[in-house]
Amino acid sequence: MTDRSPTALTSPLTDNRKAEVILLLKQVCEPMLNKDIVSLGMVRNLRIIDNYIYLRLYVGSEQLELQEQVEGILTHLDWCKKTYVELCTIPNVRTTLAVSSGKGGVGKSTVAVNLAAALSLTGAKVGLLDADVYGPNVPQMLGAGQSDIQAIDTTHGQRFIPLEAHGIKVMSVGLLTDPSHPLAWRGPVLHKIITQFIHQVEWGELDYLLIDLPPGTGDAQITIVQESPICGVILVTTPQQVAIADVRRSVHMFRQVGVPVLGIVENMSYLLTENLGNDGEHSHIPQYIFGKDGGKQLAEELQAPLLGQVPIHACICEGGDIGVPITLSDRHFFASQVFTEIAQALVETFSHARKCF
Numbered sequence: 426m427t428d429r430s431p432t433a434l435t436s437p438l439t440d441n442r443k444a445e446v447i448l449l450l451k452q453v454c455e456p457m458l459n460k461d462i463v464s465l466g467m468v469r470n471l472r473i474i475d476n477y478i479y480l481r482l483y484v485g486s487e488q489l490e491l492q493e494q495v496e497g498i499l500t501h502l503d504w505c506k507k508t509y510v511e512l513c514t515i516p517n518v519r520t521t522l523a524v525s526s527g528k529g530g531v532g533k534s535t536v537a538v539n540l541a542a543a544l545s546l547t548g549a550k551v552g553l554l555d556a557d558v559y560g561p562n563v564p565q566m567l568g569a570g571q572s573d574i575q576a577i578d579t580t581h582g583q584r585f586i587p588l589e590a591h592g593i594k595v596m597s598v599g600l601l602t603d604p605s606h607p608l609a610w611r612g613p614v615l616h617k618i619i620t621q622f623i624h625q626v627e628w629g630e631l632d633y634l635l636i637d638l639p640p641g642t643g644d645a646q647i648t649i650v651q652e653s654p655i656c657g658v659i660l661v662t663t664p665q666q667v668a669i670a671d672v673r674r675s676v677h678m679f680r681q682v683g684v685p686v687l688g689i690v691e692n693m694s695y696l697l698t699e700n701l702g703n704d705g706e707h708s709h710i711p712q713y714i715f716g717k718d719g720g721k722q723l724a725e726e727l728q729a730p731l732l733g734q735v736p737i738h739a740c741i742c743e744g745g746d747i748g749v750p751i752t753l754s755d756r757h758f759f760a761s762q763v764f765t766e767i768a769q770a771l772v773e774t775f776s777h778a779r780k781c782f
C-alpha cells in the first residue's frame with residue numbers, strides 16, 4: 426500500500442527539515458473537519474531539495490486559499506528559498522466524498538444513488554462518479570443505463586460530458602463499455618481509466634461529487650483515493666459479521682492512507698413484517714435478518730459515527746431496477762428519511778465549513 430503521508434528523504438539534514446515543514450503545516454487547519462491539513466492527508470509528495478520545498482496540496486474548489494496559507498507559513502523557515510505547491514483539485518467541485526464498502530453486494534451503489542438524490546433534494550448541485558469498475562450499475566439505478574457519452578475538445582484536452590438524470594450529473598465506467606461484455610481491465614488500463622474519470626470529466630459547478638468506489642481495499646480504491654481530493658469516505662455495510670470484518674479492514678486502509686472516515690451506513694438493517702395481534706390490531710415488527718446492530722457496534726469500536734440504519738424494503742430494490750431512487754419517488758417513505766437525515770448531516774458539516782472560508 427502506498428502511503429499518502431508526506432514522503433521521506435534520506436539525509437539527516439533533509440529529514441530534520443522535513444520534520445520542521447510538517448510541524449509548520451500541522452498548524453494549517455482545514456475548517457470543514459476542523460483538523461490540520463497533514464492529518465487529513467491533503468499534503469502529499471513532500472520533497473525537500475536543497476533549500477526548496479515541493480509538495481502537492483489536494484483541495485476542493487472552495488479551499489484554494491489553503492495554498493496561500495501553506496506558502497505563508499513556510500516562509501518562517503529561514504533556510505527555505507521557495508515553496509512550490511502543486512494544487513490538485515477537481516475544477517468547480519467543492520466537496521468530494523467517496524462511498525465504499527468492504528464487501529460486494531452490501532448495497533453500496535444503492536446508498537450512493539439515494540444519498541446523491543437526498544443531497545440534490547436539499548438544493549445542492551450533485552454529481553455521482555461510478556468508479557465501481559467491477560459492477561458499474563449506477564447509470565441503470567438512475568435510469569441512464571442506455572445513454573451515450575459525449576466528449577468535447579477543450580483547451581485542456583478532451584473532456585467527457587456527464588449525463589444528467591433526475592438533476593444529478595452522472596459519469597460511469599459502465600457508460601463507456603458494452604453492457605453485455607464484462608469489464609476485465611487490469612492494472613495499467615484500470616489506472617488510466619480511473620485517472621481519466623477523475624481529471625477529464627467536465628462536471629460544471631458541483632457542491633458534492635460522490636464517488637462510488639469498487640468494493641474492497643485493492644489497487645483501484647487506492648488509486649482513486651490517491652488521485653483525488655477526497656474529503657472523506659462513507660462506508661456501507663450490512664450488519665452480519667462477515668461484512669463487518671471486511672469493513673473493519675477498509676476503515677484501517679482509509680485511515681492508513683490518511684482519508685477521514687465520515688461514518689458508517691448500516692444497510693439492510695431490518696425488515697419490517699406485519700403482525701396481527703390477539704386484539705386484531707396490525708403492528709410492524711422488525712426482523713433482524715442479518716443480525717442486529719452489527720454496523721452500530723462497529724461504529725462504536727472504530728469511533729466513527731453511525732450515519733444511519735437503512736431497512737430492507739422491496740421499494741428500495743425496485744427503485745434501483747426502474748431507475749428512480751426511492752428517495753426521489755417518495756421522499757416521505759420511512760427508508761427515504763434515513764437518506765435524508767444522512768444528507769442533512771453532511772450538508773450541515775460542509776456548509777458550516779463554507780461559512781468558515
Ligand SMILES: Nc1ncnc2c1ncn2[C@@H]1O[C@H](COP(=O)(O)OP(=O)(O)OP(=O)(O)O)[C@@H](O)[C@H]1O
Pocket residue numbers: 526528529530531532533534535536557559560562639640692693735736737738739741742743745746
Ligand atoms: N436496503 C435495501 N433493501 C432492499 N434491497 C436492497 C437494499 N439495498 C440494496 N438492495 C438491493 O441489493 C442489490 C445489491 O445492491 P447494490 O448493487 O447497491 O450493492 P453494491 O454493494 O453496490 O454491489 P457491488 O458493489 O458488489 O456491485 C441490488 O439489487 C439492490 O437493489
